[in-house]
Amino acid sequence: MAEPAATEPTTAVRPIPARPGVGIAWMCTAAFGSSTMNGMIREASADIHAFEIAFFRNIFGLLALAPMLFRAGLGATMRTARPGLHVLRGCLNAVAMLSFFYAVTVTPLATVAALGFTAPLFAALLAVLFLGERPGWRRWTGLVAGFVGALVIIRPGFADISFGVLMLLLSSVAWAGALIVIKILSRTETSLTITVFAALFLTPVTGLAALFVWTTPAAGTWLLLIGIGAFGSLTQWSIAQAFHEADATLVLPFDFTKLLWASAIGYVFFAERPDPLTLLGGSIILASVTYVAYRERQHRPL
Numbered sequence: 001m002a003e004p005a006a007t008e009p010t011t012a013v014r015p016i017p018a019r020p021g022v023g024i025a026w027m028c029t030a031a032f033g034s035s036t037m038n039g040m041i042r043e044a045s046a047d048i049h050a051f052e053i054a055f056f057r058n059i060f061g062l063l064a065l066a067p068m069l070f071r072a073g074l075g076a077t078m079r080t081a082r083p084g085l086h087v088l089r090g091c092l093n094a095v096a097m098l099s100f101f102y103a104v105t106v107t108p109l110a111t112v113a114a115l116g117f118t119a120p121l122f123a124a125l126l127a128v129l130f131l132g133e134r135p136g137w138r139r140w141t142g143l144v145a146g147f148v149g150a151l152v153i154i155r156p157g158f159a160d161i162s163f164g165v166l167m168l169l170l171s172s173v174a175w176a177g178a179l180i181v182i183k184i185l186s187r188t189e190t191s192l193t194i195t196v197f198a199a200l201f202l203t204p205v206t207g208l209a210a211l212f213v214w215t216t217p218a219a220g221t222w223l224l225l226i227g228i229g230a231f232g233s234l235t236q237w238s239i240a241q242a243f244h245e246a247d248a249t250l251v252l253p254f255d256f257t258k259l260l261w262a263s264a265i266g267y268v269f270f271a272e273r274p275d276p277l278t279l280l281g282g283s284i285i286l287a288s289v290t291y292v293a294y295r296e297r298q299h300r301p302l
Contacts (some may be wrong), residue, residue, distance in 0.1 A: 023246025034199030060229025090201030149284030
């Protein structure tokens with residue numbers, strides 16, 4: 001799975017954060033892990049195609065899940081009454097991951113981080129269309145502000161819209177759709193079942209895509225691929241822990257450090273100069289995501 005911007009989990013949120021400092025630390029760790037993984041993807045793309053990198057990301061991710069899968073029991077974990085929804089989630093996830101990994105290889109890392117914040121905004125819109133949610137004017141204001149932030153980054157009519165940016169937006173929309181399916185599945189399925197089905201679907205699909213561009217990785221690239229898997233898993237775990245320790249509205253603003261890390265890694269390792277408008281647009285998007293999360297928490301039964 002691609003590591004998009006953090007979004008609030010579908011379970012009920014505690015009215016009072018348990019350990020806010022710990023939650024903030026985990027969110028900062030997630031931001032660092034995500035940015036480092038993207039830098040490794042960029043570096044590995046000098047040797048192999050992005051689709052092949054995505055395939056190995058899923059291989060190592062599946063290996064990481066194996067201990068939990070065997071502990072919970074294969075039969076119990078794979079039991080589901082909604083195979084169609086799992087397939088739909090897998091298809092959306094595959095589109096999101098392949099387009100995201102490709103975009104990382106051709107787009108400034110700060111832009112990747114900034115536009116990654118749009119996924120929760122698209123998810124909020126899709127929730128209106130497919131889940132019947134009815135946001136009030138305050139949340140609509142937050143959503144509009146977020147998309148204004150995206151326009152600040154893309155600057156249509158003032159700058160050429162690169163293919164990488166289009167792939168990032170496609171990834172955000174596809175991941176938003178996957179989030180909606182996950183929200184539906186979570187009503188009847190365990191988190192492990194949802195995660196395992198996704199990994200089992202993504203591994204062969206990304207493997208098929210990788211076959212058409214296959215190149216045997218060099219020795220140094222293998223180390224990068226292991227690092228990509230490790231930092232990807234660290235990011236997912238850290239996000240889950242951040243939301244476990246504290247409310248989303250408290251920890252989400254610290255996802256902003258992803259922009260800082262991405263800018264620093266891009267500058268130091270890839271000679272990318274930080275774009276002030278990208279930082280501004282990303283800040284607007286993240287502020288709107290945090291506000292929308294706050295409004296959703298206000299209206300969610302505890």
